[in-house]
Amino acid sequence: MSAAILRDKATGFQRYRRTMTMLRFLSAMLLGFTLLTASLPAQAASAVVTVNGTPVTDVQLAQRLALHKIEGKGNRTAALNELINEVLQIQEAERLGYTVSEAEIDNAVLDVARQIKVSASNLSKILTDNGVPMSTLRARLKASLAWSRVTQQVVSARVNVSEADIDAKAKAELTAANSFDYILKEVLFIGGNASARTGQANKYRKSFKGCDSAVELSLSYTDAAVRDIGRRHATQFPDALANELAKLNVGGITKPRVVEGGVSMLAVCAKETSQDTTYIANNIRQETGSAGMKAEADKYLAELKAKAQIIKG
Structure with a gap:
């Protein structure tokens, strides 16, 4: 084999080695970059x-x-x-x-x-x-x-709540309107159009003669029900309803109110004066305690x- 051919083969082999070395270097770089990219989060949070x-x-x-x-x-x-x-x-x-x-x-x-x-x-x-x-x-x-x-x-x-302060505040909130105990029945016209049900309730109210005949009267109406509420103190009701009840005598019935599920009226079956501050005091206690808890929690x-x-x- 001539010297020229040997030189050509040697040169080709050197080029091959250089090419393979470069490919291995590039592959290593590419692998490193891939691993680095994979390790980064999609959105880096700081x-x-x-x-x-x-x-x-x-x-x-x-x-x-x-x-x-x-x-x-x-x-x-x-x-x-x-x-x-x-x-x-x-x-x-x-x-x-x-x-x-x-x-x-x-x-x-x-x-x-x-x-x-x-x-x-x-x-x-x-x-x-x-x-x-x-x-x-x-x-x-x-x-x-x-x-x-x-x-x-x-x-x-x-949190410290003074019972003496609560009692004094409760008594101060007693009024002529919320100083009554009642025994009540609820007359409820269920579902349907509120306007139409209110019309039926007003018709019922005009014919109402007292609690004893409340159920019998309701039978003349579709989807009307009467249920016993039992004893309630005026302080358990919103002011507007307590004021309305205070003006009624035994045998009276409130105006229709739209409530969830229908139209409601309350009939007064018994009524007596009672300056019971239990419910007022409970509300004050809850409000005072909640305010005190919030203040102390904020401080903590x-x-x-x-x-x-x-x-x-």
Whole structure:
């Protein structure tokens, strides 16, 4: 074999080796780039603030802002403060050993759906259509449930309600209109067109002769029912209804009122003066306790916030 042929073969072999080395290098680069890309999240989230080591990300903030927009409230500062508070609330609940299950959050979601009169699936669609994942609402509800446990077990001990003050306030709210005890029957015209049912109720009212004949009179009407309400104090009714009842004698009946499921009237079967403040006091106690609980809960959260390590990202 000539020297020229050998040289040509050697040169070709060197070119082949250089080509294969370059291909291996490019393959390694491509594999490294692929692995790096695969390891990156689709949307890198960065911490806007860190609360005792727990980050609140820009993605969370954007989603909470979108939720606030649906609710017609808030701004960036309000949304961020809400998220910080929720981190503190969950941290405190966990420190005290209180947990919230997924089932409890599911029930809370259903409650929200019922409040706005939509199904759970429609609620989810409303949220996602406005850029809010269901996880955003669930996070808020989880914090709310956790904080409720903290306030019930810890904060409630801080609330003091003066029974003497409640009694004095209840007596001050007694009026001539709400100082009666009644025994009542309800006459209810069920379903149908409210206007037509009101017309029937007014006709019944004109013929009404007292509680003893209430049921017999109702038999002349379609879908009319009479039920015993029993003993009720005036303070158990809204002011307008209490005022109307106060003007009636035994054997009287109130004007028709449209209620859920039909049209209702209350018939007075017995009536006597009674300055019972039980229901007024219960309402005052509940309102006072709720206001006190909220004030103490807010104070408790402010204390947690003052002690927390909150670092802006």
